[in-house]
Amino acid sequence: MSENTAPIPVKEYLLALEPGAHGGLIRKSSQEYCIPEDEILDASASLNPFGTPFEYPYTGLDLNLLLDRGLEKMEQYPDNRYLEYRKAAAEFTGMGVVPENIIPGNGSTEIIRLVTECVIEEGDSVLIPQPTFSEYEVQCRVLGANIKYIRQQDLLSLNGDILGDAKILFVCNPNNPTGQLFTREQIADIAEKCARNDTLLFVDEAFIELADPDQSVADMVEANNYLFIQRSLTKAFAIPGIRMGFGIASTSFAKVLNNARLSWNLGSIADNVATALLKMEGGVNSRYLVESRELIETERDYLTQKLNRRGFKPFKSSVNYIFVDISEFSMNSTELAQRMASHGVLIRDCSSFQEIGDDYIRVAVRTREENDRILQTIKQVISEWGREQAEAMLDANLEKAADCGRLGSNTDCDYYPCHFEGQDCTLCFCPFYPCEDERTGGQWIESSSGGKVWSCLYCDIVHKPEVVDDVLSVLVKEGRNEKSIKKAWKNALETRL
Template sequence: MSENTAPLPLKEYLLALEPTAHGGLIRKSSQEYDIPESEMLDASASLNPFGTPFEHPYTGLKIESLLEKGLDKMEQYPDNRYLEFKKAAAKFTGMGVKPENIIPGNGSTEIIRLVAECIIEEGDTVLIPQPTFSEYEIQCKVLGAKIKYIHQEELSSLDGEILEEAKILFVCNPNSPTGKLLTREEVIDIAERCARNKTLLFLDEAFIELADPSKSIADMAEGNEFLFIQRSLTKSFAIPGIRMGFGIASEDFAKVLDNARLSWNLGCVADTIATTLLDMEGGANSKFLRESREFIETERNFLMEKLTRRGFKPFESSVNYIFVDISEFSMNSTELAQRMAAHGVLIRDCNSFQEIGNQYIRIAVRTREENERIASTIKLVVNEWGREQAEAMLDTNIKNASDCGRLGSNFSCDYYPCHFEGQDCTFCFCPFYPCKDERTGGQWIESSAGGNVWSCLYCNIIHEPEVVDDVLSVLVKEGRNKESIKKAWKNALETRL
């Protein structure tokens, strides 16, 4: 910057903002790992795995026809009243919601910003239960709000003192990334406590159509000036590239928000497609969405079982993604996500969520074939990582043996005694694995993921002190490579089998 150039007249708190990192992940990973985009599986974005309504002929919807219809209006401004959209959104929601309760939005982020702009003044406090959708925090910070974090578990016991100091409480139901769905009674209780303390409850129901729409409290919006409900269409209909959503509020509140929103915030294509999708027979309980929920439940149960078998700790979920605790692994969430991406599968590293650390991931529920690929890729990555760690330990032990003469019995091994008393654990990781020689006591066993895998459970030979001496005499002298491994096998094991 030139000495004579004045600094930009920006609000100081804006300088610390970070850009949203979503979008473009497939292209970025494809380029980084040299994998064609068409071969990347995105299990980081939580979209309806049942696909779009356009993929199911019984809906009678064709994207080409809707695009043509929308583009016919390209040379004119949209009708900023969005009368057809509001009518369709009210019909879709049901529960007594009227068109006058609807505020059109260009996706979730714009709706969050709109409400924040209309409610928050610089220095106001907002309550955000963690972990949850990061856009609440980002959009409120743009307005200069002070963020006060609470834990999700505290929602049921928030007292008046905490609520009184807050302009907005954000609640995501079902929550992202955990997938937990609060009951209707629990949400009503929160809404009533917020109203008593004049705190706006911003209730994000973006995923509720994929969980259980009967848990919505949209019917309460008209009678509660301190309640705003957000709905998103992009997740339920798997079309995130076409930004569209809507808010639900009392008629008076909705009128203010509708007047304050950006004019023409839905373009002709988004307006046409959104209105048509919302107008489907049955609304949130249309055949398409009912079958979507059934499909998600089946595939979520399948993927949960696979993840549990891998030793992960998946949390119970009500929706199309699974929150997973990987704290028992030495590999953190960032490294796991990177290793998965290198094999063409993208998962969500939850390190970006508030104060959550690097011990959690989120995995989207996909189709059966894709879920099998996710599970097999996790197994591959964990096995590769484990082998790398074990081989590093093996190389260290060989070096120590070279420096010290030999290690002797490694009684500090975490798994001692894994085979028998008097064992030598210098080779905690067998340099011959998988030898596939049943004379050692090793055998083929059925894998939990299907197929057979070589097991060393009943092999003791590599832990016999004299065998260790003979193997070390070769590997210390010649290093660990293919030829030295063959020679050590011949000298130390072949004569004993």
């Protein structure tokens, strides 16, 4: 039997499993587009734009010192109880959580896997709202679960008929990718319904510190064995390269999860760094996180306003990323993301989210300088794409004109007449653009995003039949190139201006 046809000793349903799609692909993009990694702006991964706490002396944190202390312990196994880490995590939440409620984790994905392994049996049903973080589905499929999708807007109206058949309901709060934040009262209501129906409510609060930590329901776990909270430190502290997070559950539930989790799931460096971060004075309301939220709010408002001015439809967000509807553009999310990446700016193509289609992107909120670069790159990409489309249309029209002459008025066009009734539309895209000759009626105007742009609104000369004939006599015969365009301008326009 050949290598390609030999059976693989895994559960059969895993053969069709696809990994979750994520942002943050800096190295991949660097290799694909030959752009140095340090020149790439990553607005696809939603990290704290304020930077790491180690950049601010008032935190009292020294990264090199913490790394050195972690390395001192690399010749011994970590203490699998993680007592100091769990104590720091409990105090960090500031909601009466105790160390016995804490389950250490190597980031979000491992925590999701741990909980699903402990709760789901093959064939069980789980509820996943759309759209949301893809790892819920991936980890549940590894366990052989039956995925049932529901709409985000239906979460608050779920009834026993739906919940009663589900082992787990996943709720990301604030939601990734939409940025929607449910209040703690709304989550509490969902949790009460889940408990009545023996359904575990898995609340992912990975971004809560960057949104509104007062909406957390971490203080409710002790009274509800069917409530589990996930926290991820990598987003709030902008250090995704050090994997660390924790779960919060009732003491009885947490004990089982701590017994079942992988031993030594935090290495000595992650343990040491994470503990120091969690011990920061003020916890979720430390000066660092308060100032982070203030920056995010200011820059989110700025970026949202600017995206609106570009014709995009950004959704209202509570956190450090913005979900954007681009359905009014002919360019889909995948092409836009690829074109942005070719210019060194990464955004999140949301087509990989469940049944969302290719009309949405997610843009991380960054600093003002970085946000301006994102906006400028979007403008540049759309301009380049528009010119490509227009030139393709011009070439197609020139090809048609070679057979039958000028094409006349395109009365089926939504914009007809864009200049005057009876205009000829063969040169819909002007071969001379931007001519920068104000004798034509064209002029420099202020663009919506700042700066000047050449406008042809008051130029109608290339839509006059006699001018079109003279232009075509050159471009059809000699083709469209720099030399022929100069000749057509001289023969057809210069004499008429």
